[in-house]
Amino acid sequence: MARAALAAKAPEERRERIMLATIAVVRERGFAGTRVADIALEAGTSQGLVLYHFGSLAGALAAGLTMLEDEFYDDFAHHLAAEDGPVERLRFMAELAAGRGAAVGNWALWLELWARALRDPDARAVRESQDRRWRAALRRVIDEGVAAGSFSPSNSAKSVLRLAALMDGLAVQLALNEPGMTTRKFTELWWESAVLELGITEPAKRGKSPR
Amino acid sequence: MARAALAAKAPEERRERIMLATIAVVRERGFAGTRVADIALEAGTSQGLVLYHFGSLAGALAAGLTMLEDEFYDDFAHHLAAEDGPVERLRFMAELAAGRGAAVGNWALWLELWARALRDPDARAVRESQDRRWRAALRRVIDEGVAAGSFSPSNSAKSVLRLAALMDGLAVQLALNEPGMTTRKFTELWWESAVLELGITEPAKRGKSPR
DNA sequence: GCGCATATTGAACAGGCGTTCAGGATACGC
DNA sequence: GCGTATCCTGAACGCCTGTTCAATATGCGC
Numbered sequence: 001m002a003r004a005a006l007a008a009k010a011p012e013e014r015r016e017r018i019m020l021a022t023i024a025v026v027r028e029r030g031f032a033g034t035r036v037a038d039i040a041l042e043a044g045t046s047q048g049l050v051l052y053h054f055g056s057l058a059g060a061l062a063a064g065l066t067m068l069e070d071e072f073y074d075d076f077a078h079h080l081a082a083e084d085g086p087v088e089r090l091r092f093m094a095e096l097a098a099g100r101g102a103a104v105g106n107w108a109l110w111l112e113l114w115a116r117a118l119r120d121p122d123a124r125a126v127r128e129s130q131d132r133r134w135r136a137a138l139r140r141v142i143d144e145g146v147a148a149g150s151f152s153p154s155n156s157a158k159s160v161l162r163l164a165a166l167m168d169g170l171a172v173q174l175a176l177n178e179p180g181m182t183t184r185k186f187t188e189l190w191w192e193s194a195v196l197e198l199g200i201t202e203p204a205k206r207g208k209s210p211r
Numbered sequence: 212m213a214r215a216a217l218a219a220k221a222p223e224e225r226r227e228r229i230m231l232a233t234i235a236v237v238r239e240r241g242f243a244g245t246r247v248a249d250i251a252l253e254a255g256t257s258q259g260l261v262l263y264h265f266g267s268l269a270g271a272l273a274a275g276l277t278m279l280e281d282e283f284y285d286d287f288a289h290h291l292a293a294e295d296g297p298v299e300r301l302r303f304m305a306e307l308a309a310g311r312g313a314a315v316g317n318w319a320l321w322l323e324l325w326a327r328a329l330r331d332p333d334a335r336a337v338r339e340s341q342d343r344r345w346r347a348a349l350r351r352v353i354d355e356g357v358a359a360g361s362f363s364p365s366n367s368a369k370s371v372l373r374l375a376a377l378m379d380g381l382a383v384q385l386a387l388n389e390p391g392m393t394t395r396k397f398t399e400l401w402w403e404s405a406v407l408e409l410g411i412t413e414p415a416k417r418g419k420s421p422r
Numbered sequence: 423g424c425g426c427a428t429a430t431t432g433a434a435c436a437g438g439c440g441t442t443c444a445g446g447a448t449a450c451g452c
Numbered sequence: 453g454c455g456t457a458t459c460c461t462g463a464a465c466g467c468c469t470g471t472t473c474a475a476t477a478t479g480c481g482c
Contacts, residue, residue, distance in 0.1 A: 011429060030330055032243045036470060046431045047470090053429095057470065108329050115326035117387055118319050119241055124387065131389075162400055165380030172379050176328055176335065178342075189373055196407055222459060247440060257461045258440090264459095268440065 015053050018043045022064030027109055031061065031116050062122040065113070069126050072106075073133050080137065086145030087200065093138065094190050097167050099174075099183030107175035110168075135164050142198065151198040159197040166193055226264050229254045233275030238320055242272065242327050273333040276324070280337050283317075284344050291348065297356030298411065304349065305401050308378050310385075310394030318386035321379075346375050353409065362409040370408040377404055 021043035025034045036057050040047040054060040076096065083089045116123040139160045145151035153159040170190060173181040194200065232254035236245050247268050251258040265271040287307065294300045327334040350371045356362035364370040381401060384392040405411065 014429085030326065033330070035468090048431055048433095048472090049429075051471065052431095111322075111326045111329060114383055114387065115241065115322045118322060119244070127387070128389075158400060158403065162377065162404055165384065165400070166373065166377050167380065168383050169376030169378065169380030172325055173376065176325065176338070178339075189369060189376070192369065193373055193404075225459085246438090259442090259461055259463095260459080262441065263461095 014043075014045060014049065016067075018045065018050055018053060018060065019064045019067045022060050023068050023109075026061070026064065026112065030112055034061070036060070058120075058122070062126075065123065065126045068109075069130050073130070077137070080141075086141050086148055086150050089141045090145065090194060090198075090200075091191070093141065094187050094194070097171070098186040098190070107171045110171065111175050131164075135160055138164055145198065145200075151200060153198045163190070163194055163197060166190060225254075225256060225260065227278075229256065229261055229264060229271065230275045230278045233271050234279050234320075237272070237275065237323065242323055245272070247271070269331075269333070273337075276334065276337045279320075280341050284341070288348070291352075297352050297359055297361050300352045301356065301405060301409075301411075302402070304352065305398050305405070308382070309397040309401070318382045321382065322386050342375075346371055349375055356409065356411075362411060364409045374401070374405055374408060377401060 018039060021039050022034070025038045025042050029038065034057075036047050036050055039060060040050050043050070050057075050060055054063055079096070080089055080092060083092045110127075113123055113127045117127045118124075139156070142151055142153065142156050142160060146153070146156060167190060170181070170186050174183070174186055229250060232250050233245070236249045236253050240249065245268075247258050247261055250271060251261050254261070261268075261271055265274055290307075291300055291303060294303045321338075324334055324338045328338045329335075350367070353362055353364065353367050353371060357364070357367060378401060381392070381397050385394070385397055
C-alpha cells in the first residue's frame, strides 16, 4: 500500500531530521515545554520512532544539543578562518555574537541551556564545551593580535574572561529584548570594551567601525 | 481534637510561609522540578492550602518571585545606604553580587528566572524590575562618584550598561561553578573592569582592595 | 524468492500531578 | 451560645504525557 510508504528508507536521514526537529521545538517552547509528540510532529514521524532512535525524551534532547553544538562551532570556525587579521577576526566574533546567523534565537536557547545545565549533566557538558571553544577562539585571536602588535592587553587571560563574560551578560539583555538593546548596541558596547581592554589602536580594515 | 490543631490561626503567616517554601523549592529543584506537593511539604501545610491561597501553581510561583524581589532589594538598599562614599558603595555592590548573602544560590535562581522570563510574563516582569533597580543603583553610585571627582567615565550611561552586563556574564560562570571562577575572582575581575571604565584613582577606604 | 534484521507505526498503558471538592475546624460578630 | 465567613485538609478526579509493545513494512544477504 502507498499508505506507509517510507519505512526504513533512510534511517540516518530520519534520525537527523528528528534531531533538527528537537532543537526547533526547544527553541520555540523551551525545554520545559518540549514534548515527544511535538518533536514527532515537527519531524513528520511517529512518537514511537523518536523513542526508538533515542531511547527517551532526555536522550533526544541530549542528541539535539550535541548536534547543535558541533554544527554551530564548525560553522563559526570556518568563517573565522576566512577573516584576515586579528582585528578583523575580533570584529567578526563581536558581530557573530551580536546577531549574525540569527543569534537572537540562539541566545534564547543559550539562556535555556544555562538554566538546564544547573541540573542536567548533558546540558552542562554541552554548554561547557561550547564555552571553552568560544573562549579558546577568543584567546587565540587575542594572542595573535598581541604577536602582531595590534593589541596590548595588560593581562590577556583576564581580558579573555572579561570579554567573554561581557558577551554573555549583554546576551541576556538581547535575548529578553530589553528595550534599548539591539544587535547594533551589543556590538558597539562590546567593541568599545575590547578597545579599552586590549588597547586596540588600528581600526578593523574590514567591516564598518563601531557606531 | 488536638489533631488538626492550627486552623485559621494566622492565615497571613501561613501565606508567607508558603511563599518562602516556594522559593526554597525552586532554588533546590528549579522551576521545572517544582511541584505543588513539594511546596506544601516544605511549608508544612496541605496541598489544598497552597491552591486556596494562590489559585494555582503558577500563582504560587509568581507570588514567591515577587516576594523574593522586594526582599532582596530592600535588604540591598538598606546596606548600600550604610556605606559612606561612592568608591565604597561601588565596592559593596561588587562584593554583594559576587557572593555576599549566599548569592551563589541566588545566581542559580537568576539563571532560572532568565530562562523562564523568555516565556512567562510574571517572571519577565520580576526580572525586569530587579534589573532596572540594580542598574539604577549602579548609575546613582557612579553619578555620585563623578560629582565627587572620584570617577571620570568617558560615557557613564554606557559604563552602567557594561558593568551591569559584565556582572551577569560573570554570574553565569559562578552559578555553573566553572572551574577557576570563585567569588574572589568575580570581584577581582569586575573591579578591574570598573577601574578601567570609570578611571578610578582613589582606592576604597573600606574593604580590602582587589587581590 | 526467502528469511532475518532493521525501521516504523499507532494504540494502549500507567504513573504523576494540578486542580476540584465536600467536609470540618476556627474565629468572630451579634 | 449561634450562625456565618474564613481557613484548612485529604481524598478523589481526570488529564497529560513518557514509555511499552505488538504488528507491519522494508531492505538485504543468500
